[in-house]
Amino acid sequence: MSEELNLIWLEGQDCAGCTISAKQASNPTLIDVLTGAIPGLDNLKLVFHPTLMFDWGDDATQILVDAMGGKYDPFVLILEGAIPDEAKADPGVFCVIGEHEGKLLMLSDVVKSLADRCAAAVAVGTCASFGGIPHGAPNPTGARGLLDYLGKDWTGALGLPVICVPGCPPRPDNIVQMLGHAVLAARGLAPLPELDEWHRPVEMYGHLMHELCSICGFYAGGVDAHNFGDTGCLGALGCKGIITHCNANTWADGYGGCTTIGVPCFGCTHPDFPDPPTSPFFAKAPAMPFIIENIKGMLAHSEMGYQRLKPVIEQMMPMLPEFIEELEKLMEAEKDKGRKI
Amino acid sequence: MSFLDKLKGGAKKEEEAPRAAGMSGGERELTIEPITRIEGHLGVHAKIDTGARKIKDAYAYSPMFRGFEVILVGREPSEAVMISQRCCGVCPVPHATSSVTACDQAYGVTPPPMGTALRDLVLGAEHLYDAEVGVVNLEGPDYSEVAMKKFNPAWWGEAQKTKAEHSAVHGFATVADIMTALNPLAGELYLRSLLVQKDGHNMAAIFGAKHPHVHSFVPGGIAKLDLSMTDLESYLTLLMHHVAFTKELVTASDDLLNFVLEQGYEDVGARDLNLGSVGSYNDPTAYSAVYEEMTDWGRKRLISPGIILNGDLVTTDLVEYNVGVREYIGSGWYEEQWAKEFETDPAGNALEYEHPWNKRTLPQPGKYGDWASKYSWVTAPRWKNWKGDGKDYSLEVGPLARMWVTAKAKLVPESTGNSLKFELPAALIPGFKYADSMAFEWKIPAKPNAVERVRARAYFHAYSAYCMLQLSMKGLELMKAGKTKVWTPYEKPQEGIGFGMSEGMRGACTHWCVMKNGVIDNYQYQAPTTWNASSRDPAGNSGAYEEALIQSPITEAGDPAGWKGIDIVRTIRSFDPCLGCAVQVHIGNKFVKHDLVPYAVPL
Numbered sequence: 055m056s057e058e059l060n061l062i063w064l065e066g067q068d069c070a071g072c073t074i075s076a077k078q079a080s081n082p083t084l085i086d087v088l089t090g091a092i093p094g095l096d097n098l099k100l101v102f103h104p105t106l107m108f109d110w111g112d113d114a115t116q117i118l119v120d121a122m123g124g125k126y127d128p129f130v131l132i133l134e135g136a137i138p139d140e141a142k143a144d145p146g147v148f149c150v151i152g153e154h155e156g157k158l159l160m161l162s163d164v165v166k167s168l169a170d171r172c173a174a175a176v177a178v179g180t181c182a183s184f185g186g187i188p189h190g191a192p193n194p195t196g197a198r199g200l201l202d203y204l205g206k207d208w209t210g211a212l213g214l215p216v217i218c219v220p221g222c223p224p225r226p227d228n229i230v231q232m233l234g235h236a237v238l239a240a241r242g243l244a245p246l247p248e249l250d251e252w253h254r255p256v257e258m259y260g261h262l263m264h265e266l267c268s269i270c271g272f273y274a275g276g277v278d279a280h281n282f283g284d285t286g287c288l289g290a291l292g293c294k295g296i297i298t299h300c301n302a303n304t305w306a307d308g309y310g311g312c313t314t315i316g317v318p319c320f321g322c323t324h325p326d327f328p329d330p331p332t333s334p335f336f337a338k339a340p341a342m343p344f345i346i347e348n349i350k351g352m353l354a355h356s357e358m359g360y361q362r363l364k365p366v367i368e369q370m371m372p373m374l375p376e377f378i379e380e381l382e383k384l385m386e387a388e389k390d391k392g393r394k395i
Numbered sequence: 396m397s398f399l400d401k402l403k404g405g406a407k408k409e410e411e412a413p414r415a416a417g418m419s420g421g422e423r424e425l426t427i428e429p430i431t432r433i434e435g436h437l438g439v440h441a442k443i444d445t446g447a448r449k450i451k452d453a454y455a456y457s458p459m460f461r462g463f464e465v466i467l468v469g470r471e472p473s474e475a476v477m478i479s480q481r482c483c484g485v486c487p488v489p490h491a492t493s494s495v496t497a498c499d500q501a502y503g504v505t506p507p508p509m510g511t512a513l514r515d516l517v518l519g520a521e522h523l524y525d526a527e528v529g530v531v532n533l534e535g536p537d538y539s540e541v542a543m544k545k546f547n548p549a550w551w552g553e554a555q556k557t558k559a560e561h562s563a564v565h566g567f568a569t570v571a572d573i574m575t576a577l578n579p580l581a582g583e584l585y586l587r588s589l590l591v592q593k594d595g596h597n598m599a600a601i602f603g604a605k606h607p608h609v610h611s612f613v614p615g616g617i618a619k620l621d622l623s624m625t626d627l628e629s630y631l632t633l634l635m636h637h638v639a640f641t642k643e644l645v646t647a648s649d650d651l652l653n654f655v656l657e658q659g660y661e662d663v664g665a666r667d668l669n670l671g672s673v674g675s676y677n678d679p680t681a682y683s684a685v686y687e688e689m690t691d692w693g694r695k696r697l698i699s700p701g702i703i704l705n706g707d708l709v710t711t712d713l714v715e716y717n718v719g720v721r722e723y724i725g726s727g728w729y730e731e732q733w734a735k736e737f738e739t740d741p742a743g744n745a746l747e748y749e750h751p752w753n754k755r756t757l758p759q760p761g762k763y764g765d766w767a768s769k770y771s772w773v774t775a776p777r778w779k780n781w782k783g784d785g786k787d788y789s790l791e792v793g794p795l796a797r798m799w800v801t802a803k804a805k806l807v808p809e810s811t812g813n814s815l816k817f818e819l820p821a822a823l824i825p826g827f828k829y830a831d832s833m834a835f836e837w838k839i840p841a842k843p844n845a846v847e848r849v850r851a852r853a854y855f856h857a858y859s860a861y862c863m864l865q866l867s868m869k870g871l872e873l874m875k876a877g878k879t880k881v882w883t884p885y886e887k888p889q890e891g892i893g894f895g896m897s898e899g900m901r902g903a904c905t906h907w908c909v910m911k912n913g914v915i916d917n918y919q920y921q922a923p924t925t926w927n928a929s930s931r932d933p934a935g936n937s938g939a940y941e942e943a944l945i946q947s948p949i950t951e952a953g954d955p956a957g958w959k960g961i962d963i964v965r966t967i968r969s970f971d972p973c974l975g976c977a978v979q980v981h982i983g984n985k986f987v988k989h990d991l992v993p994y995a996v997p998l
Contacts, residue, residue, distance in 0.1 A: 069435075069485075069487075071481070073484070075607060077589060077592065077593070083589075084589070085590070088580055104431050105431070105434065108541065110432070110960075112959075138461075156426070187461070187466070188461040188462065192465060192466075194465045282617070283616070283622070283881040283882045284620075305605040307593070309597040309600040314604075315611060328477075333470070334470070334474060336471065336613075
């Protein structure tokens, strides 16, 4: 049995959608993880989760206070939802996550305190990663994601930076598989997850939606849809798959998937969601990525065509003078035809 | 100096006089924050008469705010469909449905019947997952073995001796066995419910692309490529898992809740009989999105719209519902200065100054604890009985309200006037305990209370499965007739107004959109929890949460000083709160705390 490891899941400026998404994961399911059914992912304790935990009120906040005092070390900190700028809230508050001994537990304070002790920190969803919907212009609460709040240079006790699992919400399996990967890495059973410049795991967000799109053959074939429900590439209807790193060509258990069922990608995993370039949602994506892709595509197609035709061409080379001669004869014959009176 | 430093420094005096002690004479003040196992951030501050074991006064509040409405202004109305649903990841589809209905109306476009049917199949799929998660995973643990032993040990002894009436269906011999099955992360019902709920999300994903936050709802219909029989077959297969599960869910809930009522729980969470429903699940061929025809297509919904005041059904007309809605900001931190833009609705009925098409959200933060005037971010939605006594009513919304209205209205064949009767077909599916068909009858209870709200949620799961079966069959009919078009193209106008309404799991969900120059000029919405968590109105009347708590009895065992408030959380959770929904509407939310300072966290 593995050594005990605690999970502390906080909800900030959130909608609980990431929690609801995590409940749909299949490989493994959230239950598999919480009941310890998977080797290496056993002996995990979800000590705090506002939507799932039994305790409430002071019993719940006591856990947070104890965690900040070190009682639940080692633990992985999971954040769902954005972190507001409380200075902007004066004279009110934007996000309180509990009350303890008659005092407010501010989300921003608790995150900072727990981040100082945690083994690793995972931001689940676009809000927790980059600010998401609350961060949408004009960002009335000064909302930020964990990456911005703790900084790109921050590392947890294990030496890992903030791991971002974006999506509104992220694909169910992305959440649970990434948590699983973080735990396995924390226990020395797996390599550290490779992250891109936005701290997204490459294993899930390494490709553009456009590259993984299940109907991208229509794009390649030049078939555009101009009405919802029509067969064709959704680019003209506003698809942002060309600028969005995502693997949601199916949602869970093989069902759904945005472009798969005919819905343009709205870029919900994008760091700028829901602002430009992901919005207006039904306006075409910026032209430049398409232009670059088309030039790349033309060159690549020429190269692919050349490689495939090369043997034929090489075979034809010795016959070329004879072939040209034949062609000239044909041309002459054509000229004669033209002179008829 | 930061805001936090100011608060820390400025609140020293209160710190010296802590109210945490809480006990004085026969009165105990109890603050519960956070209330867990709900969507969103919610706290309750209650004054309890420990001698009489009754709650004397209560305030419900939520301390989180994001500002959706500000983010919506200036965007395309069709973008509100995507953004507004993101206020809540538990119940996004009613927001998407109401928002897209408001857009249909503002753009003047009627979706083809298949488009309407597919939208409602997505909505029903969400209801199915949401209802069982509410009953079993969110509210269930409050009635589990763990909770019984801790808070009501006498009940636990009694439950072990009480045979479960429907054990032949659900397989639990005693009521205590049902309680054990509800233990968090260990009980059989608790764990199985977490698996079955996945089918609801997957059903929604078939036509919604993903869930939560469905992406396929567009004005004029739904974005679904190459719709075919395979999609409907997939949907029906998953639906039958819910049909099989609901037979166990409803009978186990009945056995458990009847037992709880017998322990004297009749008055816990009880309130006056003022209920509202806007109805849901359109007749695909009747829905036109046209405001003037709303009375007709509203009444043809499988869940009926209607308003019950003091026990009487006063209307089933959605136009009458819309015209009567008012949103007071009397007790909220807002300015009240705006121009009345609309004198009448599109049908010519006079609109009030506080109607959502007229109302603007102008936040004006104020100080805490000024109880005499403004103390809260939450406004107070009320329904004015404008064709009757002209008074304002605070409505309760939710599964209890819509089942009650549908049972009373006799607009659907299943409605008898005092019950809803329907039957679910046989389904032999491995992993489920009862294969035969089953007849259901949900009877209108004596009064709305904590137990009946949970029971109505379980029965709604069954009724929703029944409606989705009907709607799937309607989908097959349309397929057979070749009516597979899912979207109506339109020319978008520059100006327009729309009213969208559907039932969320937690009750009536209504959106109002005003479009000018092709973009959103004003967007207002009332989520179910806006009604239920409403603050006091200018006349001093509470919303449903506070009404249900005030005068509610306390059954918790042990010394009052150690009470954790199980009866309070059972009452609040019986409404299945969804603060994310309620909060965004008001660019903030209710904050009633008077003497609170930040907890000094170790850094």
